[in-house]
Amino acid sequence: MSQEKASNRMWGGRFASGPDAIMEAINASIGFDRKLYAQDIRGSLAHAAMLAKTGIISAEDEQKIADGLNTILSEIEAGTFEFSTRLEDIHMNIEARLAELIGPAAGRLHTARSRNDQVALDFRLWVKEELQRVDAALGRLINAFLTRAEEHASSVMPGFTHLQTAQPVTFGHHLMAYVEMFGRDRTRVRAAIERLDECPLGAAALAGTGFPIDRHMTAKTLGFREPTRNSIDTVSDRDFALEFLSVAAICGTHLSRLAEEIVIWSTPQFGFIRLSDAFSTGSSIMPQKKNPDAAELIRAKTGRINGHLIGLLTVMKGLPLAYSKDMQEDKEAVFDVAETLDLMLAAMTGMVGDMEVNAGAMKKAAGVGFSTATDLADWLVREAGLPFREAHHVTGKVVALAEERRCGLEKLPLEALQAIHPAITDEVYSVLSVANSVRSRDSYGGTAPAQVRRQIRAWRKRLKRDAAAGKNV
Numbered sequence: 105m106s107q108e109k110a111s112n113r114m115w116g117g118r119f120a121s122g123p124d125a126i127m128e129a130i131n132a133s134i135g136f137d138r139k140l141y142a143q144d145i146r147g148s149l150a151h152a153a154m155l156a157k158t159g160i161i162s163a164e165d166e167q168k169i170a171d172g173l174n175t176i177l178s179e180i181e182a183g184t185f186e187f188s189t190r191l192e193d194i195h196m197n198i199e200a201r202l203a204e205l206i207g208p209a210a211g212r213l214h215t216a217r218s219r220n221d222q223v224a225l226d227f228r229l230w231v232k233e234e235l236q237r238v239d240a241a242l243g244r245l246i247n248a249f250l251t252r253a254e255e256h257a258s259s260v261m262p263g264f265t266h267l268q269t270a271q272p273v274t275f276g277h278h279l280m281a282y283v284e285m286f287g288r289d290r291t292r293v294r295a296a297i298e299r300l301d302e303c304p305l306g307a308a309a310l311a312g313t314g315f316p317i318d319r320h321m322t323a324k325t326l327g328f329r330e331p332t333r334n335s336i337d338t339v340s341d342r343d344f345a346l347e348f349l350s351v352a353a354i355c356g357t358h359l360s361r362l363a364e365e366i367v368i369w370s371t372p373q374f375g376f377i378r379l380s381d382a383f384s385t386g387s388s389i390m391p392q393k394k395n396p397d398a399a400e401l402i403r404a405k406t407g408r409i410n411g412h413l414i415g416l417l418t419v420m421k422g423l424p425l426a427y428s429k430d431m432q433e434d435k436e437a438v439f440d441v442a443e444t445l446d447l448m449l450a451a452m453t454g455m456v457g458d459m460e461v462n463a464g465a466m467k468k469a470a471g472v473g474f475s476t477a478t479d480l481a482d483w484l485v486r487e488a489g490l491p492f493r494e495a496h497h498v499t500g501k502v503v504a505l506a507e508e509r510r511c512g513l514e515k516l517p518l519e520a521l522q523a524i525h526p527a528i529t530d531e532v533y534s535v536l537s538v539a540n541s542v543r544s545r546d547s548y549g550g551t552a553p554a555q556v557r558r559q560i561r562a563w564r565k566r567l568k569r570d571a572a573a574g575k576n577v
Contacts, residue, residue, distance in 0.1 A: 131429075132189040134197055136436050141180050143229040144194050145173050147222065150325040151305055152213055158318050160216065165209040172206040173198070194226070195219050216315040217308055220339040220427045224304035227435065229326065231348050234442045235297050241449040242290045242355070243567065246283055248456040250567075253279040254560050258553040260538050261376065261466035262475055271478055272470040272538040275461065277551040280559050282362055287563070289355040296351055300344035303328035307338035310426035340426040342416070342434045349413040349438065352445045356406035359448050363399040366455060370396045374469070378460040383451065398455060402448045409444060412437035470538045474503050476513055479535040479544065488527035498525045512536075 149170055156166035176198055179185040191197045196219075202210040256275040263273035303323035306313065312335040319331035332338040369376035383398040419433050477499050484495035501524045506513050514536035521528040534540055546552040549559070 128189060131192060133193045133432050133435070134187050134189055134191065136439060137194045137223075137226075138180075138187055138197075139435075139439055140194050140223075140226040140230055141198070142177070143226040143233075144198055144222070145177050146229065147225045147305065147326065148173055148198070148213060150322045151217060153325065154318050154322045155212070155215060157321060158316055160315055160317070161212045165212050168206040168209040169202070169213050172202045172210065175205055176201050193219070193223075195222055216313040216317050217305060218310075218339075220309050221304045221307040221335075224307070224339055225326070227342075227438075228300055228302075228304060228344060231344055231438065232297055232300055234438075235293050235300075235348060235351075238352075238355075238442075238445060238449070239290055239293045239297075241446065241453070242286050242293065243570070245449055245453045245456070246286050246290075246563070247567065248453050249279050249283045249286070250560055250563055252276075252456060252459075252461070253283070253556065256461060256463065257556040257560070259461070259463040259466060260470045260542055262470045262472070263551070269469075269472060269475050272475045272541045273551040274542050274553060274556055275463070275466060276553070276556040276560070277542075280556060280563075282358065283559075283563055285358040286355070287566075289351065289358060292351045292354065296344070296347045298329075299347065301329040302332045303330070304332050304338045306331060307335035310336050310339050336426045340423070340428075342420060342431060345434050345438050346413070346416055346420065349409070349416060349441055352441050353406075353409050353413045356409040356445065356448065359452055360403045360406040362452065363402040366399040366459070367396050367403070370394075370399075375462055375465040376469070377462065379455060380458045380460070382458065383455045398451045402451060405444050405448055409441050412441050467538070471512055474506060474513055476536050476538060476541045477503050479541045480513060480532065483532055483535045484525070484527070487529075487531065488525070490525075490527065 152161070152166045152169045152173075155161040156163050161169075176185065179201075185197075185201070187197055188200075191200055199210065199214065202213065253276040256279070257277075259275040260272050261275045261278060262269045263271045263278070303319065303326055305322045305326075306317050306319035323329070323331045366377065366379070368374055370379055379394070379396055379398075384394045384396060416434055416437050419430050423430055480502060481492065481495045481499040484490045484498055485492050488495075490498065502513060502516065502521060505520060505524065506516055509516070514533060518528070518530050521532065535544060542551050543553065546555055549555065
């Protein structure tokens with residue numbers, strides 16, 4: 105056996121040779137950072153234009169660089185570009201091909217920049233664009249909720265605490281709770297965009313550059329608000345990526361909670377909704393089954409997002425300033441979360457838009473479990489002048505009587521109620537039905553149909569204002 109073959113055994117069968125092959129495999133990022141090709145070329149075009157404008161390179165070289173980069177962009181999009189792991193990353197792959205196309209002028213492109221600020225730029229651009237996509241997707245989801253909430257502003261359902269019947273609410277009110285959640289997710293998305301909207305180019309390796317560059321020009325060209333203000337911070341932090349993952353994790357949690365409710369609501373025991381075949385599957389053995397797989401997968405994928413957030417937090421937690429190669433581990437997590445969240449939002453928007461709502465089943469369930477007991481207590485305070493604690497005690501006795509007689513509160517005769525407390529009059533029946541209960545809760549933000557419609561109108565105005573301001577609705 106040759107010495108080389110014997111040596112290979114200690115490195116493992118996957119590698120064609122010894123340590124060099126292992127180093128190439130662990131060091132290369134082109135397998136995933138090729139996704140940044142458009143941002144890398146866009147950044148290089150802006151950098152070259154700035155170098156020419158400031159006289160650092162000639163206009164002739166800038167034109168050659170621009171032509172070469174646009175050719176490379178066409179090759180990548182046509183699928184004819186050959187990526188090489190030997191060249192490590194997207195930056196070196198593009199730079200090597202540029203040298204093949206235009207010769208020595210390609211070497212001038214990297215003047216006054218480093219791969220450290222280059223990758224920070226590419227990644228910021230990509231995350232910013234993804235956040236804008238998420239913002240738009242959230243707008244579509246909110247619109248789907250508003251449509252269904254308007255349809256069911258008066259549809260009564262049981263409201264739960266501890267998954268036990270608590271008080272009757274309207275289905276429209278329940279749906280509007282998710283509008284508020286996803287609305288806050290949108291504000292987090294936009295705040296994240298605001299914080300990352302600074303251009304890294306010009307930070308170079310970590311200390312800036314001695315060339316007379318114009319960082320404000322490149323920032324403006326690339327659509328950033330301004331350049332970053334500290335070159336060390338620019339290349340050494342990935343909090344914009346962490347914030348994206350955090351925003352995704354919170355949004356994923358909201359999606360997961362909704363998915364769980366969809367799973368529960370679609371069971372025969374609840375029967376509140378029915379999902380279309382587009383978002384359900386059958387069983388290979390039980391022909392009667394209709395499984396809410398899309399909702400279940402949304403629920404599961406939230407764990408995947410959370411895992412990536414914890415993973416990148418762990419990567420970053422012990423890194424000294426400035427750049428360390430550990431930071432190469434940031435991209436796969438963000439890319440996977442972006443793809444996952446996009447799919448989750450699209451699936452949930454589809455489910456909300458076409459699920460069939462069984463308002464009759466909801467209304468029937470709303471009257472179970474003495475859900476208007478709190479209305480009785482409130483009536484005793486409001487109309488009979490009882491302190492709330494006494495009213496609570498009296499209501500408990502009424503509920504116990506209804507349990508004993510196995511009937512709803514509204515079915516108890518007046519004399520039985522007056523035997524518990526003489527202040528009760530026949531006016532109490534006006535609050536004991538679920539329909540009257542939800543109508544009475546007319547406080548701002550309450551479940552009364554009038555309040556639900558008021559909130560729907562307010563949200564529609566808000567979405568129109570956002571659209572007019574060009575905020576990707």
